[in-house]
Amino acid sequence: MLGTLLKDIRNFIRRLLFKARAKYCKWYRKGWLFWPLKFIWVNYKYVLRTLNYPFADYKKLNQTNRGLGIIAPLLFVLITMFIVGRLTHTEKIPYVKRTYASYDCDVEVLPLTTIGVGERTSLGFNLPCYPDIPMNLMVKGGYGVLVLKDTIANGKLNFELPKAIVQKTGDYEFSLIYGEKELKKFTAEVVTNDDNINFIESYFGPRIILAGGRDYTMLTVAPTDSFDNPMPNGTQIKVNENFKEVQKSHQLEIKDFTAFKRFYSYNKTGKITVSMQSQNGVTTKEKTTDVYPFTPQDFSISHTKEHSFSDGNEVVTFRTSQLKDIYGNVLQNGTMVHFLINTESGKKLTAYAKTVKGIATTKVQHPYEADSWEVQAFVPGLAESNIITIDFKSITIDLPINFKASNRRLIVGPIKSYMGQLVPNGTAVSLHIEGENKDETKVQYTVGGKTEFILRDFYYPNGVYQMNIKALGIQKTKLKKLTDE
Structure with missing residues (x-):
């Protein structure tokens, strides 16, 4: 009894150890995820010794050496800071305020109120009581601030302004500076003129407008010089307009950097073409706007x-009259026309067509049974047509039906058309069958004027069924008993 108990305990412990070993192996295989911790655990002593270095034998040192051991790192830090400080040290230059001699005379500026854009210009000063000493000229303009230097010669000072300084139009501020004193300050304007027009920016749109004179397109003109400066107010731009055989000229005047003109549409369709020309001969490419028909x-x-028979084979062709707007313009190609067909049975059919030279044409297949259609066409939201009525007559008056093989073979046909010919292949024939927990509809299509329904006994058990056969608008009902084949 005791031996059995000890054996059970031993097996239980083995199972626990086996499970623990399996779990350990599982986590051991994933140990690479924890490699930093694993590294520290395996190399614990070496890591601890590295952290304690150089104080691993601290207890063996005497009091003096222990003090030096603590002070040594501090001394190392201080020495390092000293060396870095010496390497990065820069000498501070003290500011010494300079004194300049004073001269009592007026500074005269040679007349200069306007400067041509991009032109090399001289700027002169008269300083009769100043000796031959250097002077500075500070220029504030479109490109920021620039300082020019020159030396007085015989009481006169002349600065040459580089072309690059005065490439932007506007007011420029000039200051003549001697030492730290501003002797003279004045402004001059850098200007351009219509002889410098290099390019005419223009925008013409919208590119499509409607005929009738109520819609318009607008031309906006912005001429610029070679430095992209806009032209001053009053600059003249000639605009040439062409529409069919009509040619016109318009004179535009620049105001606030631009000029614009509205071109209203004509009553006829076509293209409005414009081009621009400046007084110095700069021209542009032509720009066009299309005048489309009105609503x-x-x-x-x-x-x-x-023919007028509902054979489901022929087609009816619908055609619109030529679509025009109120000014007699033919609508552009591609205008969508919707045809809506209301049948006598309450169905609604639709067809679509796009106009070609103002006329839309579409085709619709004949119905399969006698019907009457009411047809109307629309240009959605804009125009509509008259309503026409089309009547279709049935192509047959009889639907031959034969039952064979214990009523399990139902043969429909041959179905003959209005001239005694067989109906077209593909004419739909539907069979609705009810009885013995069956209520379903089957549809088949004729070949050679007839079709055959086979009612197998494994799907339709023996019993009485009501059968409704329908084709080409004719319907027949039969009550038949199905027996074993």
């Missing part, structure tokens, strides 16, 4: 067909 007027529709 269409109501129109009429007609139809043609081979």
